[in-house]
Amino acid sequence: MAPERETPYGLSAWAAAVLVFGSSAAVLVVELVALRLLAPHYGLTLETNTLVIGLALTAIAAGTWAGGWTADRVAPRPLLGPLLGISGAAVALTPAVVRGAAATGSPGLLLLAATLSILVPGVLLSAVTPVVIKLRLTSLAETGTVVGHLSGIGTVGAIVGTVVTGFVLVSRVPVSGILVGLGVLLLVASVLVQVAGRRGRGDAVLALVVALAGVGAAAAPSGCDVETTYHCLAVSVDPERSAGRVLVLDGLRHSYVDLEDPTHLEFAYVQAMATVIDTAFLVGEPLDGYHLGAGGLTLPRWLSEVRPGSTSRVSEIDAGVVEADLRLLGGELPPGVEVSVEDGRLAIDDLEAGSLDLVVGDAFGGISVPWHLATREALEGLEASLGEDGVYVANVIDHDPYDFARAYVRTAGEVFDEVALLAAPDVLAGRDGGNMVVVASREPVDLEVVEEELAARGTDWGSLAGAELAAWADGAPVLTDDFAPVDQLLTPYGR
Structure with missing residues (x-):
């Protein structure tokens, strides 16, 4: 050679x-x-x-x-x-x-x-x-x-x-x-x-x-304790509450966990979700729930504590977030809580029709949103999984002019009979941005009771529903699997 x-x-x-x-x-x-x-x-x-x-x-x-x-x-x-x-x-x-x-x-x-x-x-x-x-x-x-x-x-x-x-x-x-x-x-x-x-x-x-x-x-x-597959993740200690831990994802405070008291709900949007649940269902009644996004498992822990016998199936795409949760909780999940590392959109297809009382959506971040969880087709899958009295609550973060939030509300209105929006007064008035909670169901939730209960917690939130909410979302596009320009609609930091 x-x-x-x-x-x-x-x-x-x-x-x-x-x-x-x-x-x-x-x-x-x-x-x-x-x-x-x-x-x-x-x-x-x-x-x-x-x-x-x-x-x-x-x-x-x-x-x-x-x-x-x-x-x-x-x-x-x-x-x-x-x-x-x-x-x-x-x-x-x-x-x-x-x-x-x-x-x-x-x-x-x-x-x-x-x-x-x-x-x-x-x-x-x-x-x-x-x-x-x-x-x-x-x-x-x-x-x-x-x-x-x-x-x-x-x-x-x-x-x-x-x-x-x-x-x-x-x-x-x-x-x-x-x-x-x-x-x-x-x-x-x-x-x-x-x-x-x-x-x-x-x-x-x-x-x-x-x-x-x-x-x-x-x-x-x-800014990271761990660089996970999808996030820069950090956990900080609340200086005012020794048992308080804040889960930070990509620089944003995502979840708050009190290691000693699962009933402590720090963030206003989590309080709003919990108040909707307590208003829609008999106090203490066990619920079958599904959660899109794990966060710090705050609501699954709360449900397990205040509604013994409840089941919470959780879909979280980032294994690093699940590992952080397990470390925070001492390696054991609360009773009735099951966490799967999976894409929530794929998991929606496996949900049994009419099998759930509650669906919690907390997978939307402040600077990025998994668009395939925001479409009409995804919401149709969630709606089909709920029983007659079932309720869907979702956390949405947006800023003026709220193009994404308005599109999501309008899309939910295409699927659910009743849709309402909860947020701080400045957010509803367009003077500020931040967390909003979308409530969707077949039967209306008593929003007056929700607002009263939130006020009792020290959270001053209002609501929009019916014609008022329809006017707020008027002109926004309906998000579908074929057309969901979520990244272009979202305003992460306001204008």
Whole structure:
């Protein structure tokens, strides 16, 4: 067998394939991890995905063009080491830079940091492929073979980077660890390329940058105790209540749990839900319930305590949230509570018709909403699962002009006979945003009693129903599986 031929620049076919494969994979790792890094600040929404994918494609296009143009004008071999080493330093610095920008509270600085964290390594890594192609070309007769072969290898690398990151790395390694680790690998590759090319200069400066980036990533405040599959999750202690714990998801206070008193309901929207339940059903009567979203399991714990014999089936898509709940509750779920790690929309299809007294929807966050749980088809499945006296209560978070909340209310009105909206007076008047509770059923719930009971709890909430609510939601679109622009309708922080 003849020895493998090298180009005049000393780059073998195997070395070329490894460089193209690895750099292409690295671009996709950076893209996917950037989504995780930005989700606590922008939400895991269609718009965030569009922004990150658009920036990544821009980086690939710019890097490919710039790499090819440069390789035609200067000696290409010396370009490889710096491209890999500088991109490694940039990738390793990303967690500290992005989180540091977020800590300043400046939206513009955060957007700039997020943009550069994708563009800089993306451009440099994408320039590797045209440089390698230039090194492998020895005659015009083999142009198609070389370009096609290496382009195909680059695509395979991108696929592997996507699959390994999505199915393996994100579920096992923190975001900071992925990016700093990738930075180290790129730096090692840079050193090997420099040594193989007999380049005199070393990568000591870049190595120092990567090392400092690792320290910075570890020291930079991430706001997370755990980076789960879907959330940046933290649990904080209530300084005014020793047994109180707050579950924070993506920077927002999501649930409150009193470890010693399951009947303590801290958040106003949870009090509103509990008051609706107590108004719609006989006090103390056990209920069969289904919960979309686990949160801190606040309402399932409350039901188990105040209505002994109740059953609560909970669907939570994020296993990390379930693990946090189990840690909070000492590893044991309350009596009658069953939690499944699953997509709630799929679980809706398995609900037995007419089998439930209560459905609780608490899967909508303040900066992102699982759109497939907000559609008419999803609500039809929930409505069918309820008995004649069944009630659906859902937490919705929106701000002026409340486009998503109004669309959700109108959609619920297409499915349920009776729909009402509970919220603080400033929210109902359009002067403020925040939590709203949608109440849907076949028979009306006595809203006057609900308001009186909430006032007794010290919660000043009002309600809209009937023609008044219809006027409030008038003109909003009906959300369906075919048309649900939830990310565009939602106003996370007000205007």
